[in-house]
Amino acid sequence: MIKQRQSKLHSNGVLFTIVTMLLVLSLIFLFLFNLLPVFTTQGEFQVSSAKSYIVKEHILIDADMNMKFSEEVAEALENGIPLTIKVEVQVLRERFLWRDRMVKESLQLFELHYHPLTDIHEVVNIATEERYSFHSRQDAMAVLGTIRGAVLMNKKRLTKIHQYHIRMRTSLDISRLPLALRQIASLSSSWHLESPWFVWAIALNDRDNGDSQ
Amino acid sequence: MIKKIFNGPMLVFILLLLLFFSLRTISSAVMDVEQFQQLYYVLIAVNLVILSLLVFLISRQAWRLLHQLREHVAGARLTLRMVIIFVSLAIFPALVVYSFSIHFIQRSIDSWFDVTVESALEDAMTLSRSAVDEKKKTLLRQLRRLSDEILVDLKTLSVVSLSEIREKSGTYEVTLITSRGRVLGTSSIEKGDIVPDIPSSDLLLPLRQGRDHVVLDLNDDSNRMIRVLVRVKVDSNDANDFLVLQALAPISERQHRLAATVQQAYSEYKSLVYLRKPLKTSFTLTLSLVLLLGILSAVWAAFSSARRIASPIRDLAEGTQAVAEGEYHKPIPILNDDDFGLLIESFNKMVRRLSQTHNALEQSHQQEKRQKDYLEVILGSxxxxxxxxxxxxxxxxxxxxxxxxxxxxxxxxxxxxxxxxxxxxxxxxxxxxxxxxxxxxxxxxxxxxxxxxxxxxxxxxxxxxxxxxxxxxxxxxxxVTSLVQAQRDAAWGEVARRLAHEIKNPLTPIQLSAERLRHKYLKNMQGKDAETLDRLTATIVNQVDSMKEMVKAFSEYAKIPELKVQTLEIESLLTEVVDLYRSNDKLSIEQDLAISDTLIEADQGRLRQVFHNLIKNALEAAADRDKICLKIKTSLLEINNQCWCLLELSDDGIGFPEKLLPNIFDPYVTSKPKGTGLGMAIVKKIIEEHGGSITAENAPEGGAKITIRLPVAQGQTPG
Structure with missing residues (x-):
């Protein structure tokens, strides 16, 4: 009887050890890789307003976006890590009981640098390699967050018999971070800065614009 | 099939392979931007699923082992011990390597960064900033002074004034613009350049707040310069209404190169310092994942190996149990040609021999049982x-x-x-x-x-x-009672016959001679002689008569007449004989009869003689008493499926003398002075001739008691 009890205790102890070991390992991983919730300033990306209009057969976009970095992201920028801001715009044709079909997709990548000597924030359009310098991060973010008259596509690609809508979002592209930071950033919530899709319908009349979400 | 796959090592092996390749793919995906975007999170999810599945399978194994331990399954404790040993052997070295690797990575990465270098870079940066700031301050002071000197009256302001400022300040372009960005005038060292470089609105912000502003722009290689912005007051009540005097001072190629180099080196070093922590974390994560994979593999391998090693032991234990329960026809399959295989083969051989021995023993036992049964039958018969x-x-x-x-x-x-x-x-x-x-x-x-x-x-x-x-x-x-009795009866019969033959013959001449003597000489004698002769001859005649009676009795005893057997009611016969004595005043008869319809097969005359002899014996034994009571009782008795009728005759006399009682049925045994001693012997002989038995005893309440047992006729059952 005593032997049975000892055996039971022993086996329970082994199972308990295994489970505890796994739990401790999991906690160590979470702790090591900043996966536990941390009470720091959280960043936020938001498309606050956007509209489209047609000028000379082209669909143009005006949009205002709020981009606020988290403490970790801002710290990385201050320490010379270039950040890539991604602005995605998609034109979708609506379909009944079916997934909307993408008509046009536009992806704009902007790289934000900080130069410590001159205390300048530089915004680089990766596609055009145009550079813009700002003497404060707020100015740079304000410029990045403001789109005026950006040409999206030719109106001719759209037909009047279908309904179309545009959706837009902005995010921090962690895949272009330095290699050492990329893996950690992918697992940390502080680095996951992405606005929800901002959606509005396209009005195909000239200078007639929509502004809805 | 599915269960087999789930239990088999193949699934875990596939999972481990998948996990390994998944980790490798994650590693390569991290390197490649496109792959990272497409695969990274999918691979993370796949990894988590595989890890969870592995943990589930291991937990299942652990649970099964726990269950086996609780059920006291053979080999479970050995499996547990081996699992603990294997896991310990695998985990502790892995943890040591892991901790050393982590330590090594931390130390190695930290060693990349030298405090001296960092300090030097910081100093270089500070120095660069100081140099630039000094130049900026000098330019600002100079432009402020020239602005105050030359731009006294804005109404008379001309390009000449701006050119004067440009020349005196040593800048290559001076522009006067309004606070709203409208160019009022410009003077450039380059004659053809008539489009002035207008400052961005953010640069004008300090001026709106009443401060002058100097910025250094090193980023544009083609247009590197120091931009000095000086606020120029206008006569207006509006505080926001002012003019901006902008001067662009060139930076030498050498200065620019040095500043850019310092900035780049500083920036790169700082980013490296910043990336130190994520780099360590990243390495640690990868190592930890590999460690986890290793641990899980080790744990699973420990379970699998322990189970495999313990499996033959479990088989052996089950085989031993089966042998203990008497099952000898269950050989254990030999799965491996190893030491356990050899052991199992030896065990199977042992079981085969045990089985043969058991069979032989069983046969021997059966044979012994048969012999015992045979012997019992013989002994029983x-x-x-x-x-x-x-x-x-x-x-x-x-x-x-x-x-x-x-x-x-x-x-x-x-x-x-x-x-x-x-x-x-x-x-x-x-x-x-x-x-x-x-x-x-x-x-x-x-x-x-x-x-x-x-x-x-x-x-x-x-x-x-x-x-x-x-x-x-x-x-x-x-x-041998019957044999002894038969021998005794034969001996007495022989004696009786000889007596009858040898004595009976001379008795008649003796009697005749005595009577002749009396008849011839008595009449001739007188007196005493005649009386003596009469008495003597009368004695001879009487004694000869007595002897004749005795010889007759012996002759009857020795005679073996053929029984005239017939079926009769025993009770009727008994009553018939008893009734003959009812008229006797000396005898009172009590009857307790219970077998009125019972039939027996007997010689009526001989049985009648038995009853007469017994009743007469009773009367003779009580000759000196006035009255005697004779009790007659009949009943049935069943012994070994044989039905007997029991006749009990008892009196209230003095009973049999104790010393005669054992031999009361022997001839010539009597307590009566005139008895021949053959009455009871004849009675016993007649009863035994009928297949019955007779016993004599003294009743506890006194008096003699004779019990006769006679077999009931076939077909009669006790009623």
């Missing part, structure tokens, strides 16, 4: 009683006949001493005492006739004993 005694003189075996002979169920006394038989039935004491005395005297063979007295008469038992080689004894007991 013997008319002799047989008892075998063990070395301890205890009853080992016996046949059924011995119980019949001794009148005790000897089977109930197995393992007990013969004295227990004597305790059960005291009449057997002479027999038991004699047997035990012989055994104690170590007599190997004996043969003796022992007489025991029972309620139904004496019993003559011929007892033979033989000592067995192993130390026991076999005792054969034969009931």
């Amino acid at each position: 013997l008319s002799s009683g047989i008892i075998s005694l063990s070395q301890k003189k205890e009853i080992r075996t016996c046949n059924t006949e011995v119980s019949v002979i001794l009148g005790v169920n000897v089977n109930q006394f197995h393992g007990q001493s013969l004295f227990q038989l004597a305790k059960e039935k005291p009449e057997l004491e002479p027999l038991v005492r004699w047997i035990m005395t012989s055994i104690q005297n170590n007599i190997k063979h004996w043969n003796e006739e022992v007489t025991i007295s029972e309620s139904d008469g004496r019993k003559n038992l011929l007892c033979r004993g033989n000592a067995l080689a192993e130390g026991g004894y076999v005792i054969v007991i034969e009931n």
Whole structure:
């Protein structure tokens, strides 16, 4: 009887050890890789307003976006890590009981640098390699967050018999971070800065614009 | 099939391979931007699923082991021990390597960064900033002074003024613009350049706040410069209404290169310092994942190996249990040609031999049983009683006949001493005492006739004993009562015949001679002589008559007449005889009759003689008394499926003399002065001729009691 009890205790102890070991390992991983919730300033990306209009057969976009970095992201920028801001715009044709079909997709990548000597924030359009310098991060973010008259596509690609809508979002592209930071950033919530899709319908009349979400 | 796959090592092996390739793919995906975007999170999810599945499988194994431990399954403890050993052997070195690797990575990465270099870079940066700031301050002071000197009256302002400022300040372009960005005038060192460089709105912000502003722009290689912005007051009430005097001072190629180099080096170093922590974390994560993979693989391998190693032991334990339960036809399959295989083969050989031995034993046992049954049948069919005694003189075996002979169920006394038989039935004491005395005297063979007295008469038992080689004894007991009786009867019959023959013949001449003497000489004699002759001849004649009577009785005893058997009602016959005596004043008869319709097969005349003899005996025994009471009782008795009618005749007389009682039915045994002593012997002879038995005893309440037992006719059942 005593032997049975000892055996039971022993086996329970082994199972308990295994489970505890796994739990401790999991906690160590979470702790090591900043996966536990941390009470720091959280960043936020938001498309606050956007509209489209047609000028000379082209669909143009005006949009205002709020981009606020988290403490970790801002710290990385201050320490010379270039950040890539991604602005995605998609034109979708609506379909009944079916997934909307993408008509046009536009992806704009902007790289934000900080130069410590001159205390300048530089915004680089990766596609055009145009550079813009700002003497404060707020100015740079304000410029990045403001789109005026950006040409999206030719109106001719759209037909009047279908309904179309545009959706837009902005995010921090962690895949272009330095290699050492990329893996950690992918697992940390502080680095996951992405606005929800901002959606509005396209009005195909000239200078007639929509502004809805 | 699915269960087999789930239990087999193949699934875990596939999972581990998948996990390994998944980790490798994650590693390569991290390197590649496109792959990272497409695959990274999918691979992370796949990894988590695989890890969870592995943990689930291991937990399942652990749970199963726990269950086996609780159920005390053979080999479970060994499996647990081996799992603990394997896991310990795998985990502790892995943890040591892991901790050393982590430590090494931390130290190595930290060693990349030198405090001196960092300090030097910081100093260089500070120096660069100081140099630039000094230049910026000088330019600002100079431009402020020139602005205050030259731009006194804005109404008379001309390009000349701006050119003067440009020349005096040593800048290559001076522009005057409004706070709203409108260019009022510009002067450039380059003649053809008429489009001035307008400052961005953010640069004008400090001026709106009333401060001058100087910025250094090093990023544009083609247009590197120091931009000085000086606020120029206008006569207006509006605080926001002011002019901006902008001067662009060139930076030398060398200065620019040095500043850019310092900035780049500083920026790169700072980013490296910043990336130090994520780099460490990233390495640690990868190592930890590999460690986790290793640990899980080790744990699973430990379970799998332990189970495989313990499997033959479990099979052996089950096989042993099966053998213990008597199953010899269940060989354990030999799965591996290793030491365990050899052991199992030896075990199977042992079980085969055990099985053969068991079969042989079983056959031997069967044969022994058959022989025992055979012997029992033989012993059971013997008319002799047989008892075998063990070395301890205890009853080992016996046949059924011995119980019949001794009148005790000897089977109930197995393992007990013969004295227990004597305790059960005291009449057997002479027999038991004699047997035990012989055994104690170590007599190997004996043969003796022992007489025991029972309620139904004496019993003559011929007892033979033989000592067995192993130390026991076999005792054969034969009931020779009938034989002895027959021999005695034959002897008495011979005596009677001889008496009848030898004595009867001279008796008549003696009587005739005596009568002739009397007749011839009595008339011639007188007086005393005549009286003497008369008395003597009368005595001779009377004694001869007596002798004749005696010879007649002997002749009757010796005579063996053929029985005239017929079926009759025994009670009617008894009543008929008894009724003849009812008129006798000396006799009162009490009847207790209960077998009125019972039939027996008997010679009516002979039985009538029996009853007459018995009643006369009773009357004669009570000759000196006024009256005697005769009780007659009839009943039925069943012994061993044989039905007997029981006739009991008892009186209230003095009973039989005790010393005569054992031989009361022998010839010439009588208590009467004039009896021949053949009455009871004849009665017994007649009863035995009818297959019955007769006993005589003195009733406890006094008086003689005769009990006759006669077999009921076939087809009659007790009523």
